[in-house]
Amino acid sequence: MRAVELIGAAVYDSDGVPVGAVRDLFFEAVGGQVPDSGRPAYRLRALECGAVGLAHRLGYGHRSITGPWPLTVLMQRLVQNSLIVGWEQIAALGTGRVDLAVRRDQLRWAQQEEL
Amino acid sequence: MDAGKRFSADEMLLDRQIFDADDQPLGKVDDLELTLPDGGGPPVLTAILCGPTALGPRIGGRIGQWWAAVGRRLRPSDEPYPNRIPLDQVGKVDSTRLTLTVSRDVLDADRMRDWTRDHIIGRIPGA
Amino acid sequence: MLCALLVSAAAAGGCAGPTVTDGGYRAKTAGMLGDISSSLATAQLAVGLDLKGRMALALTDESVSQAESDASSSESSWETRQPPSDAMLALHDRISGPAQDAVSALRKLRIAVRRGDPDAIRTALDGLDEPAAVIDRLSRAVSG
Amino acid sequence: MKRVFALALGVMTAIGGFVDVGNLVTSGITGARFGMSLTWAIVVGTIAMTLYGEMAGRVAAVARRPVFHIIRERLGVRTALVNLLAFVLLSLLTLAAELGGVALVLELVTGINYLVWVPLIAAAVWLIVWRMSFSVMENLFGVLGLCLVVFVVALFVLPTDWGSLWHGVTHPWVPPREGHPMYLFYAVSLLGACLVPYQVVFFSSGGREEHWTPKNLTEMRFNCVVGFPLGGLLSIAIMAAAAVVLQPLQINVKHLGQVALPVARALGPVGLSIALVGFAAALLAAAAECALSIGYSVGQFFGWSWGKDRRPREAPRFHLVCLVAVIAATAFILTSIDPIAVTVVSVVLGAAAVPLTYFPVLVVANDRDYMGGRVNRRWSNALATVFLVLMVVTSIAAIPLIFFTKAGQ
Numbered sequence: 001m002r003a004v005e006l007i008g009a010a011v012y013d014s015d016g017v018p019v020g021a022v023r024d025l026f027f028e029a030v031g032g033q034v035p036d037s038g039r040p041a042y043r044l045r046a047l048e049c050g051a052v053g054l055a056h057r058l059g060y061g062h063r064s065i066t067g068p069w070p071l072t073v074l075m076q077r078l079v080q081n082s083l084i085v086g087w088e089q090i091a092a093l094g095t096g097r098v099d100l101a102v103r104r105d106q107l108r109w110a111q112q113e114e115l
Numbered sequence: 116m117d118a119g120k121r122f123s124a125d126e127m128l129l130d131r132q133i134f135d136a137d138d139q140p141l142g143k144v145d146d147l148e149l150t151l152p153d154g155g156g157p158p159v160l161t162a163i164l165c166g167p168t169a170l171g172p173r174i175g176g177r178i179g180q181w182w183a184a185v186g187r188r189l190r191p192s193d194e195p196y197p198n199r200i201p202l203d204q205v206g207k208v209d210s211t212r213l214t215l216t217v218s219r220d221v222l223d224a225d226r227m228r229d230w231t232r233d234h235i236i237g238r239i240p241g242a
Numbered sequence: 243m244l245c246a247l248l249v250s251a252a253a254a255g256g257c258a259g260p261t262v263t264d265g266g267y268r269a270k271t272a273g274m275l276g277d278i279s280s281s282l283a284t285a286q287l288a289v290g291l292d293l294k295g296r297m298a299l300a301l302t303d304e305s306v307s308q309a310e311s312d313a314s315s316s317e318s319s320w321e322t323r324q325p326p327s328d329a330m331l332a333l334h335d336r337i338s339g340p341a342q343d344a345v346s347a348l349r350k351l352r353i354a355v356r357r358g359d360p361d362a363i364r365t366a367l368d369g370l371d372e373p374a375a376v377i378d379r380l381s382r383a384v385s386g
Numbered sequence: 387m388k389r390v391f392a393l394a395l396g397v398m399t400a401i402g403g404f405v406d407v408g409n410l411v412t413s414g415i416t417g418a419r420f421g422m423s424l425t426w427a428i429v430v431g432t433i434a435m436t437l438y439g440e441m442a443g444r445v446a447a448v449a450r451r452p453v454f455h456i457i458r459e460r461l462g463v464r465t466a467l468v469n470l471l472a473f474v475l476l477s478l479l480t481l482a483a484e485l486g487g488v489a490l491v492l493e494l495v496t497g498i499n500y501l502v503w504v505p506l507i508a509a510a511v512w513l514i515v516w517r518m519s520f521s522v523m524e525n526l527f528g529v530l531g532l533c534l535v536v537f538v539v540a541l542f543v544l545p546t547d548w549g550s551l552w553h554g555v556t557h558p559w560v561p562p563r564e565g566h567p568m569y570l571f572y573a574v575s576l577l578g579a580c581l582v583p584y585q586v587v588f589f590s591s592g593g594r595e596e597h598w599t600p601k602n603l604t605e606m607r608f609n610c611v612v613g614f615p616l617g618g619l620l621s622i623a624i625m626a627a628a629a630v631v632l633q634p635l636q637i638n639v640k641h642l643g644q645v646a647l648p649v650a651r652a653l654g655p656v657g658l659s660i661a662l663v664g665f666a667a668a669l670l671a672a673a674a675e676c677a678l679s680i681g682y683s684v685g686q687f688f689g690w691s692w693g694k695d696r697r698p699r700e701a702p703r704f705h706l707v708c709l710v711a712v713i714a715a716t717a718f719i720l721t722s723i724d725p726i727a728v729t730v731v732s733v734v735l736g737a738a739a740v741p742l743t744y745f746p747v748l749v750v751a752n753d754r755d756y757m758g759g760r761v762n763r764r765w766s767n768a769l770a771t772v773f774l775v776l777m778v779v780t781s782i783a784a785i786p787l788i789f790f791t792k793a794g795q
Contacts (some may be wrong), residue, residue: 001158003124003147004172025147027160034159036153038116038203042160044149045121054139056125057462058746064754067769071749087157097487130458132689141727143458143689173463210755228690229638232702237410241517242698242705266690273795280638284647291650298655300497305643312640363567385563 001093009096011049013104019083020049022098023056026084047067047090047098048110050082082110116160116205127210133165133200134212135219142225144213145169148199162199163213165224170195189226198224267330268384270320271337275381277316278344281309282374285351289367293360306355310348317341336378344373393608400613401586401620402531404435404673407487408480408579408733409621409728410665414645415794416572417628418637420561422554425622427573431580432618434773436610437766438744441751442586445607446593449756453590453743454686455740456750469742470687474711476739477584477680479732481715484673485511486725490642490697491666501722507670508716514674515681515708520694521594527671533664537623540652546630554629571791574784575730578737580618581777584679586743591682596692600760627652640726677715729795737782741777749775 003025011019027048029040050053050056059065084107091101100107118127124147125226133141142165149158168190187195206216219225236242262342288305291297321338325331414426451459458466465568488507489500514523515692560569627648632639639645642665650658678694685692685704692704717723747771751762762770 001149001151002169002172003129003149003163006149007129008125022186023125023223026121027118027124028121029119031156031159032152032154034150034161034162036201036203037150037159038201038205042122042202043157044160045157048123057465058460059126059753059755060751065749065752066754066761067752067764068748068762068771070771130463132455140689145463170463170688172484174467175464178467201613228702231706232699236698236702236705239516239698242703255724276636276638279636280640283539283635283637284644287631287637287647287651288643291647296650296654296658298650298658299495301494301643301646301650301658304494305641308641308643373389 005095006047006093006098009098011047011098013100013107014091014102015104017104019085019100019102019104019107020051022047023050023082024048044087046087047085048082049085049107050079050110055079056082079110084110085106116202116208122208127208128163128213131208131213133163133215135215135217135222136206137218138214139219141215141219141222142166143170146173146197158230160202162201163205164197165197166198167227168195186227189230198222202223254315262326264327264330267326268333270323271333272297272381272385274316274341274383275337275377278341279314279374279377279381281313281316281348282344282370282377285309285348286367286370286374289351289355289363292355293364293367303355306348306352310345310352313348314345317345333384337384339377340373340380344370344377347373394610395525395528395603396605397613397616397630398532399528400609401617402528402668402671403524403585403670403675404580404614405534405620406480406563406579406582407484407725407729408575408582408736409617410487410624410642410645410668411639411729412572412575412579412733413621413624414628414639414642416576417625417728418632418639418644419564420569421629421633421662422551422626423560424569424573424576425555425625426558428580428618428621430623430773430776431577432615432621433745433769434577434777435585435618437579437770437773438581438586438747439589439614440607440610441762441766442590442747442768443593443598443610444603444760445747445750445756446590447598447602447606448600448758449750450594451590451750451756452594452682452686453587453747454683456582457743457746458687460746460749466687470683472739472742473583473683474680476732476735477676477683478711478715478718479728479735480582480584481673481676481680481711482719483725483729483732484669484676485715486728487642487669488666488673489719490725491662491669494643494646495662495666500725501720504716504719505549508712511670511673511677512709512712514670514699515677515694517703518674518694520588520592521672523671523694524592527667527674530667531664531671533660534620534624534668536649536653536657536660536664537620537627540627540649540657540739541630543622543646543652544648546626546628547737551626551629553709561655567787567790568794570783571734571787574737574780574787575733575794576621577603577780578733578735578740578784580621581740581744582733582736583739583743584676586747587679587683588675590685590747591679591693595695603760605692615631625745642726675724677708677711680711681705727793731788734788734793737777741774741781744777745774 006022009022013019026045027042028045029042031043033041055075055078060079089100089102092099128144131144135141144163144165146169148162148164150161151158167182167186171179204215204217206214255322288302292302325334347369354362354366457469485507489503492503493500629646646661649661681704684707690703691701698705750756
């Protein structure tokens with residue numbers, strides 16, 4: 001599987017309601033190694049889904065960007081509207097499509113998530 | 116690879132410059148390879164992918180296909196799978212750079228550079 | 243692609259499109275007169291400086307030939323336009339002669355400068371005064 | 387003493403690097419047509435260039451990132467690719483204008499048609515890219531470009547009415563025969579001539595070529611804060627010389643030779659020759675910088691090895707891109723399209739493309755992960771935001787203005 005197959009894929013919840021598109025992949029150093037993974041092995045922990053990609057790309061999601069003022073407010077508002085999908089919440093992976101096993105309102109908001 | 120306990124692809128990996136053990140540039144992190152472990156559970160990051168065959172699909176559209184095709188021509192035996200640098204050859208990663216633990220000459224990962232050097236630039240006097 | 247398109251559009255801009263109204267034709271005429279008077283002034287300035295020994299290299303030669311070719315191309319592109327009404331035809335007939343006179347005065351000056359004969363240059367330079375005054379008067383009449 | 391010399395040299399190269407064919411042509415045209423009433427556009431453009439140049443230089447020194455690394459990292463592959471294509475096309479147009487400009491200067495010197503010179507100049511530009519060391523290139527042409535100071539000297543020799551020039555600066559007005567669209571078109575062209583995207587790419591990549599570290603920050607800032615405004619002042623001097631000599635004669639500038647006439651009038655053959663040397667040096671340097679910037683941007687986007695401090699064998703694709711760029715621009719100018727018209731269109735399109743290059747620089751200059759404690763101060767952010775809004779407005783207006791005014795004719 002390649003990251004390009006996940007990033008940009010449309011995400012739908014268990015009722016078929018659109019959740020947004022995959023914007024970022026979160027990894028965590030846990031669990032055993034597999035060939036080539038090196039030590040520690042990084043596992044895909046969660047996907048970040050949002051409507052607008054630009055704010056994420058610019059780095060207003062997790063990085064410590066201090067300005068310029070009107071942009072910080074605008075971009076942080078855009079980023080706040082994104083949701084975190086844990087790997088265990090995914091029901092099926094298709095081409096350009098991710099179907100969830102849970103409803104949209106069961107997902108966590110990105111701003112509650114610490115990286 | 117050493118990238119701390121947690122990180123995100125966007126923040127540390129994708130589109131970052133790769134430097135080899137001698138501090139020479141070796142392309143960008145154009146894509147990531149994830150492998151589903153046999154025992155089940157979430158996918159594991161196993162390699163970074165670079166070069167035209169990795170970048171093409173990310174660009175998408177005709178330009179992406181064309182760029183990937185250029186890359187395929189330069190791969191041994193038209194191999195469509197991109198150059199992969201296994202994660203155990205990646206050293207320190209932080210939000211500013213990604214350094215490999217091997218030299219780029221060992222990897223044979225940049226045939227396009229070699230081809231340009233051998234067929235065009237190397238033939239101009241003074242190169 | 244876009245750039246090339248825009249450049250060619252811009253380059254063609256000077257001579258594109260039919261002039262349909264009297265106002266449009268008048269504006270084109272004023273523009274042409276402006277080009278000629280700018281060319282005359284450039285040539286006068288350059289040759290005047292040259293006669294005072296203030297020019298160097300090929301600058302006088304180049305300034306005068308560019309002035310002549312600008313004036314002549316502006317005049318001939320104006321001539322290819324159809325005057326939209328009888329009144330504009332009359333305007334055309336009033337201006338066409340003096341404009342051609344100015345262009346030929348510039349041509350004489352260019353030839354004199356090429357030959358490098360100071361007396362001929364002086365005569366040809368003085369020969370610009372008359373057309374310059376006429377063009378100036380016409381220019382004011384057309385735009386006013 | 388050595389440090390003072392290095393600082394002075396840096397400032398001189400910044401001045402010489404600031405002025406290119408866009409500044410010469412737009413300042414000459416506007417001085418003759420609008421007097422000093424468009425000076426504000428050069429002032430605004432120069433302040434914006436200084437501000438964003440300093441930011442790009444700081445990012446290059448502290449985060450060690452040249453502009454197109456940042457653009458790809460922060461905008462993602464696709465947006466960055468669009469950005470790259472726009473930048474490369476625009477810089478090719480600028481490169482063509484600079485090549486044509488040098489050829490026109492040689493025509494003024496020799497009387498031989500400029501088209502004959504174009505291939506020779508292209509070869510010279512490529513040789514500079516191929517062989518000349520980065521510092522020799524910057525310093526040699528920077529210092530030769532300073533010959534343009536004759537325009538300032540000329541102003542003092544000419545019977546300049548300083549009061550009326552100053553009045554023109556402080557009371558901008560639109561000449562009745564020009565109209566507002568024409569006035570705005572040339573305002574945009576002056577802004578575009580000061581804020582050329584390739585200059586920021588070149589400045590920051592040059593910083594990497596010279597291996598800047600945070601230790602070089604003071605020197606870099608000094609170059610920006612002193613060098614760029616002096617370059618802007620040179621542009622204003624060219625405008626003023628045209629306003630003093632050409633405007634009263636109602637000369638409409640269409641050739642480089644006309645821009646030099648005020649110097650001939652004030653200083654005679656010696657001054658004129660110095661001015662032409664200044665023209666040729668500034669434009670030749672700009673052509674080389676432009677070709678290099680195309681190579682830098684493509685190399686940085688794809689992560690190739692790039693730069694003049696590597697042997698061509700070590701950075702083959704970078705050199706291939708530079709070579710192809712020079713050939714393409716040469717072919718374009720050999721179609722005998724008017725280089726002056728190409729210049730005017732290129733600076734206005736440049737003004738349209740400016741936010742693409744400058745916006746990512748502003749974001750990263752605020753990112754503590756890249757910049758540590760050296761992020762933008764509040765006042766510089768406030769100023770940069772104001773200029774960014776202005777650049778976006780300009781960028782939206784630029785292309786309609788090209789069509790509406792038929793590129794200023």
